[in-house]
Amino acid sequence: xxxxxxxxxxxxxxxxxxxxxxxxxxxxxxxxxxxxxxxxxxxxxxxxxxxxxxxxxxxxxxxxxxxxxxxxxxxxxxxxxxxxxxxxxxxxxxxxxxxxxxxxxxxxxxxxxxxxxxxxxxxxxxxxxxxxxxxxxxxxxxxxxxxxxxxxxxxxxxxxxxxxxxxxxxxxxxxxxxxxxxxxxxxxxxxxxxxxxxxxxxxxxxxxxxxxxxxxxxxxxxxxxxxxxxxxxxxxxxxxxxxxxxxxxxxxxxxxxxxxxxxxxxxxxxxxxxxxxxxxxxxxxxxxxxxxxxxxxxxxxxxxxxxx
Amino acid sequence: xxxxxxxxxxxxxxxxxxxxxxxxxxxxxxxxxxxxxxxxxxxxxxxxxxxxxxxxxxxxxxxxxxxxxxxxxxxxxxxxxxxxxxxxxxxxxxxxxxxxxxxxxxxxxxxxxxxxxxxxxxxxxxxxxxxxxxxxxxxxxxxxxxxxxxxxxxxxxxxxxxxxxxxxxxxxxxxxxxxxxxxxxxxxxxxxxxxxxxxxxxxxxxxxxxxxxxxxxxxxxxxxxxxxxxxxxxxxxxxxxxxxxxxxxxxxxxxxxxxxxxxxxxxxxxxxxxxxxxxxxxxxxxxxxxxxxxxxxxxxxxxxxxxxxxxxxxxxxxxxxxxxxxxxxxxxxxxxxxxxxxxxxxxxxxxxxxxxxxxxxxxxxxxxxxxxxxxxxxxxxxxxxxxxxxxxxxxxxxxxxxxxxxxxxxxxxxxxxxxxxxxxxxxxx
Numbered sequence: 001x002x003x004x005x006x007x008x009x010x011x012x013x014x015x016x017x018x019x020x021x022x023x024x025x026x027x028x029x030x031x032x033x034x035x036x037x038x039x040x041x042x043x044x045x046x047x048x049x050x051x052x053x054x055x056x057x058x059x060x061x062x063x064x065x066x067x068x069x070x071x072x073x074x075x076x077x078x079x080x081x082x083x084x085x086x087x088x089x090x091x092x093x094x095x096x097x098x099x100x101x102x103x104x105x106x107x108x109x110x111x112x113x114x115x116x117x118x119x120x121x122x123x124x125x126x127x128x129x130x131x132x133x134x135x136x137x138x139x140x141x142x143x144x145x146x147x148x149x150x151x152x153x154x155x156x157x158x159x160x161x162x163x164x165x166x167x168x169x170x171x172x173x174x175x176x177x178x179x180x181x182x183x184x185x186x187x188x189x190x191x192x193x194x195x196x197x198x199x200x201x202x203x204x205x206x207x208x209x210x211x212x213x214x215x216x217x218x219x220x221x222x223x224x225x226x227x228x229x230x231x232x233x234x235x236x237x238x239x240x241x242x243x244x245x246x247x248x249x250x251x252x253x254x255x256x257x258x259x260x261x262x263x264x265x266x267x268x269x270x271x272x273x274x275x276x277x278x279x280x281x282x283x284x285x286x287x288x289x290x291x292x293x294x295x296x297x298x299x300x301x302x303x304x305x306x307x308x
Numbered sequence: 309x310x311x312x313x314x315x316x317x318x319x320x321x322x323x324x325x326x327x328x329x330x331x332x333x334x335x336x337x338x339x340x341x342x343x344x345x346x347x348x349x350x351x352x353x354x355x356x357x358x359x360x361x362x363x364x365x366x367x368x369x370x371x372x373x374x375x376x377x378x379x380x381x382x383x384x385x386x387x388x389x390x391x392x393x394x395x396x397x398x399x400x401x402x403x404x405x406x407x408x409x410x411x412x413x414x415x416x417x418x419x420x421x422x423x424x425x426x427x428x429x430x431x432x433x434x435x436x437x438x439x440x441x442x443x444x445x446x447x448x449x450x451x452x453x454x455x456x457x458x459x460x461x462x463x464x465x466x467x468x469x470x471x472x473x474x475x476x477x478x479x480x481x482x483x484x485x486x487x488x489x490x491x492x493x494x495x496x497x498x499x500x501x502x503x504x505x506x507x508x509x510x511x512x513x514x515x516x517x518x519x520x521x522x523x524x525x526x527x528x529x530x531x532x533x534x535x536x537x538x539x540x541x542x543x544x545x546x547x548x549x550x551x552x553x554x555x556x557x558x559x560x561x562x563x564x565x566x567x568x569x570x571x572x573x574x575x576x577x578x579x580x581x582x583x584x585x586x587x588x589x590x591x592x593x594x595x596x597x598x599x600x601x602x603x604x605x606x607x608x609x610x611x612x613x614x615x616x617x618x619x620x621x622x623x624x625x626x627x628x629x630x631x632x633x634x635x636x637x638x639x640x641x642x643x644x645x646x647x648x649x650x651x652x653x654x655x656x657x658x659x660x661x662x663x664x665x666x667x668x669x670x671x672x673x674x675x676x677x678x679x680x681x682x683x684x685x686x687x688x689x690x691x692x693x694x695x696x697x698x699x700x701x702x703x704x705x706x707x708x709x710x711x712x713x714x715x716x717x718x719x720x721x722x723x724x725x726x727x728x729x730x731x732x733x734x735x736x737x
Contacts, residue, residue: 075620086618090612090614090615090618090619091612091615092607092608092611092612092615092616092679093611093612093679094607094610094611094679094680095604095607095608095611099604099607099608103604103608103615103616103619103621104616104619104620104621105619105620106601106604108601111600112599112600113599113600113601113604115528115532116531116532116534116535116537117535119532119535119537120535120536120537123537136345136538138538
């Protein structure tokens with residue numbers, strides 16, 4: 001069985017009174033696409049930002065390549081080889097593809113930018129991803145289509161020998177053909193041995209490209225399942241109710257019971273024992289909360305964009 | 309971003325070869341492809357200095373026809389000395405405009421610097437290097453203050469520099485005194501705008517510049533070819549180099565003609581000293597913007613500050629630095645202005661100086677919205693402004709008419725900028 005390259009255990013994150021992530025376990029595996037799904041406010045963005053070091057986690061463990069690591073700022077994540085491709089892409093329209101791919105990490109010989117070397121490496125990276133939709137790397141990004149921009153943003157993320165690439169809604173603004181382009185690229189990233197985390201609301205995208213699916217429900221990890229073991233209906237159930245048949249959260253965790261005081265659990269003190277029972281590939285039963293008081297999520301739908 | 313452009317034909321099947329890079333094409337195909345790419349860029353709204361260069365040709369033809377005196381060697385030399393100040397300020401302004409900011413105080417910043425030069429040289433009798441250093445430091449300090457207020461405090465540059473516009477005007481007035489006028493007597497300072505290189509020296513410098521320009525292009529192309537990257541077709545490079553060299557040679561030849569009305573009294577020929585100084589500033593600015601990491605980061609911040617921040621670029625530092633560059637260039641322009649006027653008066657850097665400089669940058673093709681522009685725009689745009697000012701003066705129009713026309717040209721240039729930006733957005737989405 002593949003060991004996860006990235007593994008979060010019992011992670012908690014609060015913004016003031018809003019307890020956004022509750023004892024979340026999350027894994028990403030090399031060579032696989034892990035889809036992260038969940039409704040608005042389920043905590044997808046917060047989880048990604050915790051992985052990327054934009055929000056440090058409050059408690060829980062963060063392991064990379066089997067070693068516990070501390071990720072407190074974006075630089076820590078990049079140093080580990082974790083790259084995030086944001087939904088709004090963060091490209092400079094007035095610069096060309098090479099300049100965008102190397103932005104902030106330009107190669108120089110002496111004082112002068114080493115344009116030729118950068119262009120060569122950009123071409124190699126694009127060729128390595130079998131990108132054929134970009135005719136010239138000297139094109140300005142302003143002249144590219146949405147799919148091509150996404151390609152550039154993804155290529156930039158993999159240029160640095162990254163090991164984990166997180167894609168936030170990469171197909172949200174794209175048409176059918178371009179969505180296919182980008183999903184093909186996502187597949188190739190995984191085939192090249194990277195761990196890809198794909199955040200998407202589009203179940204067709206998820207089902208067509210993911211190897212595993214993690215579903216968040218109101219800040220809790222409802223389930224991590226193999227793609228082969230689930231279908232469209234059951235994912236939607238997991239997303240909307242937190243459970244589906246023998247999968248998902250126990251009824252008392254989905255907010256159906258009425259314990260109003262939602263105290264943050266001291267996740268750090270929790271031995272990883274029970275949580276580790278969630279093994280990739282296993283059909284996951286109701287997550288049994290180890291000891292401690294059963295908590296209820298806050299009734300209000302905490303938004304992902306809680307101020308830092 | 310929301311448009312759905314089907315690109316289906318390129319989608320399916322495994323890649324046999326990457327489209328990027330591609331096989332070597334024949335020279336003719338390469339040339340055709342290059343020209344097509346260029347036309348597409350121009351049509352897409354990225355016209356650079358093209359409209360300004362065409363406008364310059366038209367203006368020269370019109371003024372030359374209406375008033376043959378316009379095309380004399382003497383007037384040609386005048387154009388350079390008249391345009392030097394606004395061109396230099398415009399070069400600095402381009403750094404600020406690339407971030408989408410504005411510096412309205414650059415004109416009076418040059419006035420303050422000129423006043424510092426005049427006071428230290430003439431009143432206090434400081435040695436020239438010290439006085440020049442004080443002048444430049446004045447520019448740096450002004451830029452640091454403006455830049456800090458914009459980048460760290462977060463006041464819009466329009467407001468900060470509008471305040472500077474008024475305050476620096478007051479500073480010049482205080483330094484020089486109401487109705488005062490401090491003469492410049494230092495020979496070296498006066499020489500910048502009033503003396504010429506000997507014709508022989510002019511040709512030597514021309515040869516150096518031409519060789520340097522050609523060598524740079526050859527070196528860049530060679531290193532690219534060695535890595536198997538797309539290069540500009542040889543013909544295009546050759547035509548560009550030959551064109552620049554030919555125009556420069558013609559200019560040097562004309563400037564080396566005798567311009568004096570009475571050769572017996574005084575001989576007047578050669579390239580004005582300010583011209584090679586401007587060429588050095590042009591080369592320096594082009595190098596910084598086009599070939600250094602700092603220059604690239606200026607474009608990045610101007611294009612998408614958030615993206616630049618996420619890429620680890622220190623945005624505030626970049627923002628502060630461009631104001632320092634702008635005010636420093638303004639200080640250099642202040643030296644040129646003092647040299648040309650042989651004195652500094654309380655209105656130094658005032659009147660139309662700033663608007664002409666902004667006009668020069670925008671007419672030359674620098675965008676007011678940030679992210680697009682090159683240093684050479686200041687030279688091309690500055691030439692247009694100088695030609696309008698000079699030609700209309702020769703035709704006997706009053707200052708009033710000149711202001712109106714220059715103002716209109718500025719608005720037209722800004723309109724072209726706005727429209728081409730819309731066009732770029734439409735073709736790029």
